[in-house]
Amino acid sequence: MPKVSVIIPVYGVEKYIERCARSLFEQTLDDIEYLFIDDCTLDKSVEILKRVLEEYPHRKSQVVIHRMEQNSGQAKVREWGMRNARGEYVIHCDSDDWLDVHMYEEMYNKAIEEDADVVVCDFCSTDCENEQYSKGLISKERENVIADILLWRIAGCLWNKLVKRKEYTDHDLNYPTHNMGEDAALIVQILWNAKRISYLPKPLYYYYTNPTSITKDVTDDKIRQHFLQATANVELIEQFLDGKATGKITDALTKYIFEQSYLIVSLAMKNKEDLSIWRRSVVKIRSRVYKCSYLSIKNKLVFYFLLFKSVI
Structure with a gap:
């Protein structure tokens, strides 16, 4: 069993895959499984990946390059990776990003030292000229971490979180099928x-x-598509937390739903059909918005104005 499995979706990244692959193959942790999943990319990403791999012969036996039967989107690609990973721990990596060569060794050692189910690290957002440092955690208490993700205080991403594989296999997880907000x-x-x-x-x-x-x-159709995908993943979170969430998480989830609804507000302001779509996504929180401590008075006024407008 490898110590760590890394899941890397590959699609349209021929400009960036070499940088990513080198940072993966140069990891100081030796016992790694790499699952590169080709989502039927139309460019030379996989060809470049294979060329880079030739320079790291000691990694060849650790690399799986799987091609999806059809273009399936990142959510389904990651699900394939999670269902086929063999490592003690699992982590994700986006193929246009890169990582410190010590990342997986340090995270794995931390996991073993503290018998952790999840290890979170900090990260930098960068355009290769400017960097913005982001903390991976504010609090280690479970409910605080979930609330912080829903409040956008920390990133609800998978690539800075090393997860014990048993957390995937021993629980009946609902895997996302849409590509907006699927990590969260x-x-x-x-x-x-x-x-x-x-x-x-x-x-x-x-x-x-x-x-x-x-x-x-951005076209109106693309905005609608993104909104509907995000809404589907919000509903997945709601279903999972139903009956479990405390007041803190309930309030955070209310704000999360409110903010996701803003994806389509620009259209809802001018189009009755889009206003109806917006209403269907938020009507469930109408009684929670006015008492949500995380929403400003202005937020609440806009919300109830649109809600009123949607029924006249």
Whole structure:
């Protein structure tokens, strides 16, 4: 059994895969399984990956390159990886990012030392010119961690969280099927079940913020698509936390739903059909918004204005 399995989706990253792969193959932890999952990429990402691998012959036996039968999206790709990983611990890596060469050794050692189910590290967001440091945790107490994710105080991502594989296999997890907010939908479930969460306060992961990937010309259809995908993953979180959540998490979840609904507010303001879509997504929290301590008075006024507008 490898100490760590790393799951790396591959799609459209020919400009970045070499940087990512080298940072993975140069890890100081020797006993690693690498699961590169080709989501039917149309570029030369896999070809470049294989070329880089030739320079690391000692890693060849540790590498799996799997091709999905059809383009399935990151949520399904990651699910395949999690169901096929063999490591004692599992972590994810985005193929346009890179990491400190000591990352997995330090995180694994921390996990063993503290018998942790989850180990979280800090990270840097960077466009290769500027860096922004982000703390991975504020509190190690389970309910605080979940609330902090729902409040966007910390990142609800998978790539800076080393998770004991038993946390995937020993619990009946609901895997996300949509690609907006899928990390948070899964990590909330994992954290809820985790008995011990450890923290490594070092920026070991580098999250690449590609300045060319964000366009100002976002179509209305794309906004709707993103909103509906995000809503599906919010519902997954709600279903999982139903009957479990405390007041703190309930309030945080209310704000999370409120903020996700803002993905479509610009359309809802001018289009009755989109207003109806918005209403269906938020009507369940209408009685919780006015007493939610995390929402401002302005937030609440806008919310109830739109709610009123949607029924006249």
